[in-house]
Amino acid sequence: MTAAAALDKTPALERPAGFRPSRAVREALAGSLFATPAVVLLLATILAPLIALVVLSFTDYELGAVDVRWLGGDNYRQALGDPVFRRAVSNTLLYVALVLPGGILLGLLAALAVHGRKKSRGFYETAYFLPVTATLIAMAAVWQFLLHPRIGPVNAVLKAVGLPEQAFLSEPSLLIPTLAFIGLWNVVGFNMVLFLAGLSGIPKDLYDAAEVDGAGGSVDRFLTVTWPMLAPTTLFVAVTTSITAFKVFDTVAVLTGGKNGTEVLLYAIYLEGFQYFKMGYAAALTVIFLLFLLVFSVFQAVKLDRRVHYT
Amino acid sequence: MRPSKRPGDAARLLRHALVHLCLIAGAVIMLMPFAWMALTSIRAPAEILSGGFWPIPESFHGFKNYETALRIAPFGMFMLNGAIVCAVILIVQLLVAIPAAYALAKLRFPGRGVLFGLIVAGLCVPIQVPALPLYMALAEFKLLDGLFALMVPFFLSVFAIFLLRQTFKAFPDEIIQAARVDGMSEFELLWRVVVPSAGPAVAAFSVFSVVAHWNDLYWPMIVIQRLDHAPPPLGMLFFAGSESGSDFGSMMAGAVIVTAPLLLLFLVARRRFVQGITMTGIK
């Protein structure tokens, strides 16, 4: 916005003919010009929608409705009191709580194990990263088949080894954990790659120093060098993992359709806004969703602070 | 390495084997869905319905499953839609982000600080947030249910601007000064001097962008009603939810078709993928 406005103010064009604008003016002109498409799109696709969203969240607007009433905070009050929405929030948080520690721990373990491999590293990197690139919605369909109560191979294995078969995709208490397992399967390779990058950034002479200092055992090496040196990476992984987990949608859409008490935040928003067209209410839910994301992002700002001491 | 801890060769081998064992167990879990997807896609329906976990199909039924999949759902069209959408989004993203990132990195202009602040803030606003107002606006202009609607929210990638700005910032000022002294315009300077040096960052972002938009489901699910504009994930969702829901053989065939392009791309360009991920972490 400001850049575009500044462009108008730039007096260069009004100068008498033959005048060559100063270096600084030309630079400002070029800069404003270069930034203009981005500024326009930023306004049109992020800022204006955001403002509209917040305004909308205080109204009872429904798509196609003729008159709109100002509700004040009613939408928010309704959301907080709505058992379905509350379940969506608690389901989402449970999902995050399952995926976050598992995603960090498994990603770290995989990275530590793969880091020392030489010949087989490429294979493991590929294997663990494959789920990250695969279209999640298609893989969700595959999981649906794998976990099928009657013809799925997972239950066939359980039966073969004498364990009770499980209704992974219809037993309510198993639904969120099942979704979380698929979420983990999807995110571990991503985290592993981040941790691998972090590991290769640790100076080798620190390990030498630890060895000379008597901290050469594997536990000591990990506690004295690896873990503290990975702290910035770990924080970054934690933030991205929680945000990814918080946005869980695809697997829910395929596997449960939000039924059987598996509402999650985004799916609830999708239903309210784009199936029932209760725009005002969905906008309020979206604002709440955004607030959650902002909380996670605050940790990232903290991370930037900590970086300073590491150089 | 450490002499005192230098375990006997047998102990070292055992430890080595143990690590590999764990890694392989993990790899099996990671790869199992892919293997089962491929195997089931060539299995006969009767065999699938009988359950079991024997991996090798008794008879090859691949042609039938793939044929059914293609007959029920126009996967070719989904893929074409996906390719068009990904390509146009990427091109526009780069055309918009590169000059903006350069301006933010190397040029002084009024409002630079504010703009950069907004870009950083934009990093934590996913598509799901502006989705509602965008949908309403597109509905207003009768643009829903088309490829343009699929692409327009992604033309601006704040992530691209952020990533490229970091890259351009590291570009030596001396070279820029020298090019200016040589009489290059800023436009030429950007595209002929600065951008060629940012190849790895551009490639990494491209991979990132294509993967994200090929796989995106949320936004297509909102704006696309008619199948002939659906990208692959939406097509897959439709397919999984349709009457063929119990025909797992052709459903898996559909899944193979949808996932194959990115998997192949990944196997070919693994380094770029990994680089793309790592760059997001190095801020």
Place this chain on the structure above:
Amino acid sequence: MPASLKLDRISKSFGTTKVLDEVDVEIRAGEFVSIVGASGCGKSTLLRIIAGLETQGAGHVRLDEVVVDAMAPRERNVAVVFQNYALYPHMTAFENIATPLATSRLSLYERLPVLGRLSRRRAKIRAGIAADVAAVAAQLRIEALLDRKPGQLSGGQRQRVALARALVRRPSLFLMDEPLSNLDAQLRVHMREEITELHSRLGATFVYVTHDQVEAMTMSDRIVMMDKGRVAQIGSPSDLYDRPATIAVARFIGSPAMNFLPAAADSSGALFHADRRLPVDTDRAGPVVVGLRPENVAIGPVYEGAALVGRIRRVEHHGHDRLVHLDLQSPLGGMLSARVSATDALSDPAEGCFVAVDFTGPAHVFDGDGLRRTSKVVRLGFGRIDTAAEAAE
């Protein structure tokens, strides 16, 4: 107690490249020994083998006559100061210095982040560690820096913290791997003194790896000069300077560098450089290289029968003396530099002048394999600059 160190035919290969080849070194308890050599000569690998950070391919390391090949670095009771200091960036200076004490005095379980606090004796041991750290910090005058992290310290301060971490557990052997190479020139000279002082105060054995011959010459009791994975020479700084065993040592030690002239010895051992008799004899016939330190080259007026005549190309002023670079007037060409006192009568040799060259000190003669041969300077003395000769040219 300072330890003696004995390296017994140490060899090491990385893949097919042999980096160390039967290295034999004996270091007495309390000695300050430098290991010098060009980069890639194997000196750092040798240090890492002594420390136990690397395993030798063959041979033995003995500390106080005990073979320590199977011991971890910690058990060898050696301390290492690394080139980049290798301070733990997430720990304060205090914690860095305390680490080696904590690992030796606390059990693994007591060192664990949360669980460790359950130990009853932990607090008491921690207090003891703090006292020891404070004592070392005082010794190196870094008390005020203990709360800072390495990122907040200057290069010199990090150096001191690294020294303190090495010092704090009173090792019997100090290993230093180019510890001054990251400091600016002035600070380097200062730290040189400080480390030498530290050595005499502690009386510990120091092994100091450097590529800087000035550091080696000024700090050490003895120098081990390495060349291509082998020991080229071991001796006191003056041994290496005055009697270099090989041409590689002669090239490496001394600044400004030694001059070299190709020559041949006849059957009587008399040396000739392009048919001109040099004032040096050796013991055998054959092609040789004659090495001359610039301070052993004298220049004077050209006189009849002068063995060598040079034309002054450039004069470098070094304050107390001058370095005169000459182009030799010989069919073989070549250059020579002479170090001339600024107070000398001929203190202002002009560029372009022709001068006679004489040898005023020991000449070093090396055979075709680069090994030293006995030699003797047979004739000394020079005349004065002959301006007539210049005019005639």
